[in-house]
Amino acid sequence: MxxxxxxxxxxxxxxxxxxxxxxxxxxxxxxxxxLKGNATDTVQTLFFPDREVACKDYFTQRHGCTNQRCKFAHDAHNSYGQLLRFLSCTCISLEVCVYTITCADLANILIGLHNKGVVVKIITDGEKENALGSQINRFREEGIQVRVDKSSYFMHHKFVIIDDKMLLNGSFNWTRQAVTGNHENLMVTTCPELLFEYRNEFDKLWKLYEPKVR
Ligand SMILES: [Zn+2]
Missing domain, CATH: 1.20.5 (Single alpha-helices involved in coiled-coils or other helix-helix interfaces)
Structure with missing residues (x-):
């Protein structure tokens, strides 16, 4: 029985x-x-390397660049400049799923957003967590939520979701070399179908890499 x-x-x-x-x-x-995308969904491409170095103030500050003798690029087509602008305009949430993050300027933007109350979440790979120049420990010290893939496989994505409304995805790691040396690309879109799929992927990995309580 x-x-x-x-x-x-x-x-x-x-x-x-x-x-x-x-x-x-x-x-x-x-x-x-x-979810039905339409022709008005923004689709834009950013290609690297840039020929000139972007002016950070011009692309991230409300007042722009006030240096009359600034030697950095104010060109609206500068890819890194546009990336800085997209990131710095985040209002609510920024979800970063990027294999390696060593670029201090990009890290500073994330820390600044976090300090302004934007919910910043970062997923990265364990292999690169403690690499030379890695910004991951800085993020932790600032209280930003970070989850890391500790498996023997690579967490090799390079995508970002801004305010749940814009997706940036491509080959671009957050390194200085990717900006000034490598041939890289980022596709920028507001297409709801793509956002939906990448949102699911982020949430799936966020759960998967949740630290186990022992
Ligand atoms: Zn400038």
Whole structure:
């Protein structure tokens, strides 16, 4: 009798798991069907390296650059400048999922946003966490939430979600070399379908890399 009850319990649990899984997929399919991009969704590309170094003040400060003799680029097509502008305009949330982050200027923007009350979350790879110039420990010291892939595989993504409204994705690691030396790209879009997929990927990894309490 006890064996039969045990089998019934296991069967019910198994059925419950399957039904939950089916319900999840139905809901996801329904949510995807509701998302319809249109021609007005912003799609822009940023290619690196830049020929000139961007002026940080010009691209990030409300008053712009006040240095009459500034030698840095004010060119609206400067890719790094546009990246600085997109990041510094974040109002609510910034989710960064990038393999390696050593660029102190970009780190400073994230820390500044965090100090202004923007919710900043960072996912990165364990291999690069303590690499030379890594900004990850700085983020932790500032109280920014960081989760790290400790597996033997690489967390090799390079994407950012700004205010849940804009996605930046491409080959661009957050390093000085990527700005001034490498051939890299970033695609910038507000397409809801793509945002939905990358939002799911971020949430999935955020949960996966949650530190285990022992
Ligand atoms: Zn300037």
């Amino acid at each position: 006890e064996i039969r009850q045990t089998i019934n319990v296991i069967g019910a649990m198994f059925l419950g798991t399957i039904l939950t899984e089916i319900a999840y997929h139905i809901v996801m399919k329904w949510k995807r069907a509701k």
